[in-house]
Amino acid sequence: MSATKHAQQIREDSINYLTTALLQLLEKKPLAEIKVTELVARAGVSRMAYYRNFDTLEDILRAYFAPRISHLFDDVIERVPTDAKIADMQQFFEEMGAALSLAERRNYEYIIQRLFDGNMRRFYDNNRHWDGLDPTAKRYWAKFMSAGVYGIWREWLLHGQQERLADIHLLVGTMQDATSAALGSVDLHNNARMPISPNERED
Structure with a gap:
């Protein structure tokens, strides 16, 4: 796998992990109560991975x-x-x-x-x-x-x-x-x- 494809796969994985984690957290609380810190912890990605792809939840x-x-x-x-x-x-x-x-x-x-x-x-x-x-x-x-x-x-x-x-x-x-x-x-x-x-x- 080329470096470009590898980076793209990492990005796609991060987005999928963050999305899944957010939907899981939404089962327990409203969107306004969810913090980036708990989201990235649940998703198993870094804050940098979050901010590289999104500005807000x-x-x-x-x-x-x-x-x-x-x-x-x-x-x-x-x-x-x-x-x-x-x-x-x-x-x-x-x-x-x-x-x-x-x-x-x-x-x-x-x-x-x-x-x-x-x-x-x-x-x-x-x-x-x-x-x-x-x-x-x-x-x-x-x-x-x-x-x-x-x-x-x-x-x-x-x-x-x-x-x-x-x-x-x-x-x-x-x-x-x-x-x-x-x-x-x-x-x-x-x-x-x-x-x-x-x-x-x-x-």
């Missing part, structure tokens, strides 16, 4: 959740077939469900919500139906829809996941389309309503 959680949440939005943006999307979502909730539930109990859910908001904006930025929207209206629309979609998934996850995943996926799509058709977009500068086409269905 929040950064560890962002790095953990960001690519996984982005992958789900990639499926939507790239119009992956429904069966594949459902399979990816199933894997996501199987792997991440406990950490997502822990976020609500340990006061770091805001990190996930911000990542979700960012990806929702990315979705609209990549959806040609919204290209002509007033930027201000587009920003508020994305925020409005993000809160609604996130709220549906949050309700399902934290209350026993009683419904089929495919049914919740369909519900989200139906509500997005219905809201889009009913509300349209508000041109905040001209105080007029501008109609929006419903989201193009992928299925």
Whole structure:
């Protein structure tokens, strides 16, 4: 193994150890009560290894959740077939469900919500139906829809996941389309309503 590959492997190992240790500590206390000293001791790495990769404990959680949440939005943006999307979502909730539930109990859910908001904006930025929207209206629309979609998934996850995943996926799509058709977009500068086409269905 080359020196470069060896250094990269050490970095990846340190990140994995720190992430695992942080999630373990979050089982016992809120994020705000966890100190870097106890984190690195539990992870078995040096403080230098921590500061070489992260500035804050929040950064560890962002790095953990960001690519996984982005992958789900990639499926939507790239119009992956429904069966594949459902399979990816199933894997996501199987792997991440406990950490997502822990976020609500340990006061770091805001990190996930911000990542979700960012990806929702990315979705609209990549959806040609919204290209002509007033930027201000587009920003508020994305925020409005993000809160609604996130709220549906949050309700399902934290209350026993009683419904089929495919049914919740369909519900989200139906509500997005219905809201889009009913509300349209508000041109905040001209105080007029501008109609929006419903989201193009992928299925």
